[in-house]
Amino acid sequence: MPQPLRIELDRTSPVPLYHQVAQAIQAAIDDGRLAPGELLENEISLANRLGISRPTARQALRELVDKGQLVRKRGAGTHVAPARIRRPVDLTSLYDDLTKSGQKPTTEVLEHTTVPAPVDVAHALDIPEGTEVVMIRRLRRADGDPIALMTNYLPIAIAPSREDLEADGLYDCLRGRGVKPRIAKQRIGARTASAAEARMLDEAPRAALLTMERTAFDEAGAAVEFGAHIYRASRYSFETTMFAG
Amino acid sequence: MPQPLRIELDRTSPVPLYHQVAQAIQAAIDDGRLAPGELLENEISLANRLGISRPTARQALRELVDKGQLVRKRGAGTHVAPARIRRPVDLTSLYDDLTKSGQKPTTEVLEHTTVPAPVDVAHALDIPEGTEVVMIRRLRRADGDPIALMTNYLPIAIAPSREDLEADGLYDCLRGRGVKPRIAKQRIGARTASAAEARMLDEAPRAALLTMERTAFDEAGAAVEFGAHIYRASRYSFETTMFAG
DNA sequence: GATGAAGATATGTCCTGACAAACACTTGAC
DNA sequence: GTCAAGTGTTTGTCAGGACATATCTTCATC
Numbered sequence: 001m002p003q004p005l006r007i008e009l010d011r012t013s014p015v016p017l018y019h020q021v022a023q024a025i026q027a028a029i030d031d032g033r034l035a036p037g038e039l040l041e042n043e044i045s046l047a048n049r050l051g052i053s054r055p056t057a058r059q060a061l062r063e064l065v066d067k068g069q070l071v072r073k074r075g076a077g078t079h080v081a082p083a084r085i086r087r088p089v090d091l092t093s094l095y096d097d098l099t100k101s102g103q104k105p106t107t108e109v110l111e112h113t114t115v116p117a118p119v120d121v122a123h124a125l126d127i128p129e130g131t132e133v134v135m136i137r138r139l140r141r142a143d144g145d146p147i148a149l150m151t152n153y154l155p156i157a158i159a160p161s162r163e164d165l166e167a168d169g170l171y172d173c174l175r176g177r178g179v180k181p182r183i184a185k186q187r188i189g190a191r192t193a194s195a196a197e198a199r200m201l202d203e204a205p206r207a208a209l210l211t212m213e214r215t216a217f218d219e220a221g222a223a224v225e226f227g228a229h230i231y232r233a234s235r236y237s238f239e240t241t242m243f244a245g
Numbered sequence: 246m247p248q249p250l251r252i253e254l255d256r257t258s259p260v261p262l263y264h265q266v267a268q269a270i271q272a273a274i275d276d277g278r279l280a281p282g283e284l285l286e287n288e289i290s291l292a293n294r295l296g297i298s299r300p301t302a303r304q305a306l307r308e309l310v311d312k313g314q315l316v317r318k319r320g321a322g323t324h325v326a327p328a329r330i331r332r333p334v335d336l337t338s339l340y341d342d343l344t345k346s347g348q349k350p351t352t353e354v355l356e357h358t359t360v361p362a363p364v365d366v367a368h369a370l371d372i373p374e375g376t377e378v379v380m381i382r383r384l385r386r387a388d389g390d391p392i393a394l395m396t397n398y399l400p401i402a403i404a405p406s407r408e409d410l411e412a413d414g415l416y417d418c419l420r421g422r423g424v425k426p427r428i429a430k431q432r433i434g435a436r437t438a439s440a441a442e443a444r445m446l447d448e449a450p451r452a453a454l455l456t457m458e459r460t461a462f463d464e465a466g467a468a469v470e471f472g473a474h475i476y477r478a479s480r481y482s483f484e485t486t487m488f489a490g
Numbered sequence: 491g492a493t494g495a496a497g498a499t500a501t502g503t504c505c506t507g508a509c510a511a512a513c514a515c516t517t518g519a520c
Numbered sequence: 521g522t523c524a525a526g527t528g529t530t531t532g533t534c535a536g537g538a539c540a541t542a543t544c545t546t547c548a549t550c
Contacts, residue, residue: 016440016502016503016504017503017504018503018504019440042529042530042531043530043531044530044531052504052505053504053505053506054505054506054507055300055503055504055505055506056503056504056505058531058532059503059504061531062451063437063440063451066311066437066451067436067437067439068436068437072530072531072532073512073513073530073531074510074511074512074513074530074531074532075511075512075513075514075528075529075530075531076512076513076514076529076530076531077513077514077529077530077531078530078531185484186484187482187483187484188433188455188482188483188484189455189478189481189482189483190435190453190454190455190478190482191311191312191313191453191478191479192308192311192312192313192437192451192452192453194308194312195261195264195308206307206308206311206437206451207437208435208436208437208453208454208478209435209453210433210434210435211482233434233435233436233453234436236434237432237433237434237435237456238432238433238434239430239431239432239433261532261533261534262533262534263533263534287499287500287501288500288501289500289501297534297535298534298535298536299535299536299537300533300534300535300536301533301534301535303501303502304533304534317500317501317502318500318501318542318543319500319501319502319540319541319542319543320499320500320501320502320541320542320543320544321499321500321501321542321543321544322499322500322501322543322544323500323501
C-alpha cells in the first residue's frame, strides 16, 4: 500500500482543484519524494482523502499521464513513469541506435503485406498511385518495453522479408540487399496517441507521441522507403548538432 | 448553427462510445466534410442527438483536441483546427523562418530580467551555478496566432534589450551585437501542455506540444544562449534533410 | 456609428453514482 | 514447482446533474 502523499487543496483559489492536485504530485516527482516506477495511491482513496470527487482526481492524474509523468493501467494502478530514451537526428535506424547505446532492441513484425500505394505514399516514393508496394508495420521494443510503432512502405523489389526484419533493423536489411540509403527527408512532429496506438505502446490513451515521417533515397536519388513512425514521447527525444551554413 | 454531422453509434461494439464518436468526427475532418475553422455542433446538442451523456461527448471531443484536430473555447464553441506550420531543423530562429515563409511574426516579450543561473542553465552555458544571466520569455505569434513560447538565457554582456527583441528575432539581435551563432546542440521532444502554457498558446489544456532545447555556440566555441522552446504541435513540425555520413 | 450593459450560448469544473474490464495476487490441485 | 481458477484491486467507461466562467450577440443609449 503506497504512502499517501501530503496534498493541501485551496478551494478559494482560482486554480482548478484538479490542477492543484496535479501540481502537488508533479512537485513530489520533481523533488524525488515520488521515484520513477513508484506506485501511487489509488483513485478512490486519493479522492476520499482529499475530499474531492473521483472524476476530479482522475482528471488530475490524467493531466500528469498526458505529460508523460505517470503511467496508468486498469487493475494495476498508477505508477510514476520510468526513464527516457534520447536519439540523434541522423540517418540511422532506431535499431542501430539502441544497439549502440547498450539496449536490446527487438522487433515484432505486426504486418508485412503487399498493398496498392495510397496517394501520400505514392507521392513520397515518386511512383504512380496504386502501384503495389510492401507495407511493413513493426513494434520496436527496447529491453522488453515498447518504444516505437513503425509503418514503412518499400518498393517490392527491395523489400526485406518478414524474417529478415525480425532479426535486423530495416536499414541493415536494405544494405544486405545492396541498397544504400544516402539521403533522407524527415519531418518531426508531435500529437497525442489514439487508443489503439496507446495500447500498442503501453501508454495512456492521450499520451504525447513524437512523430517522424521520413523518405530515404539511395545514391542514385531513387526513393527506397517511406516511413511513418511514432515514438513514446515519455521515453524518447531527438538530438542534433547543427552548423550555421 | 452548424450542420449536425451524421454519426452512427454501435452500442454492441467493444469500441468505447466516446471513441466511436471521435472517429466519426475525425473521418469527417479527413474527407473534408468538416473544413478547417468550421464550427461544430455544441456539446449538449451532440450528446442529446446521439443518445449519449455529455461527459461521453466531451471525452470524444477531448480526444480530438488532444490530437490537434479540434480547438475548443469556453463560450465560443468547438472548431476544426486551422492549418499547420513546418520548419526546417536548421540553425535559424523561428523569426527568420516565419519571415521567409511570408508570415508576419510578432514577439511579445513577457519577461526580460536578470536571474542567477539555475543548475541546468549553468550547465548548458558552461558557467558557475548562480552566475547572473538574462532570462527572456517571449510569446511568438504568426499572423496574430500564438505559435511558440520561448524561454532563453544569455550572458548579460551580450543579451539584447527588450526593445530590440520586440522588433527582431533573437539571432538577428545577437548578430547586430557582433555575436555569430555558428554551432548548436538541439534536442527535440514532445509532451502535453500545462494549463498555463495552453492558455498562453491558445490551445486545449492537454494539447500535444513539440519541445526544443537548444544551446548555441559562437565561432570561438563559447555558449551564447540556452533556450527552451515549446511549440504548438497542431501548428508545427520540424523538417530536415540528412546525408549518410 | 460607437459604446456599454444585458442576455444568450457554450465550454469548464465539479459532483454522485454504477457497472465493466484488465491486472495482480492468492489459493488449491496436480 | 507449475498452472489454472477464483478473488480482490484498480482503472475505464458511462450516466445524470449543477453551477461557474468566457465568449458572442443583441439592444439601448449617447
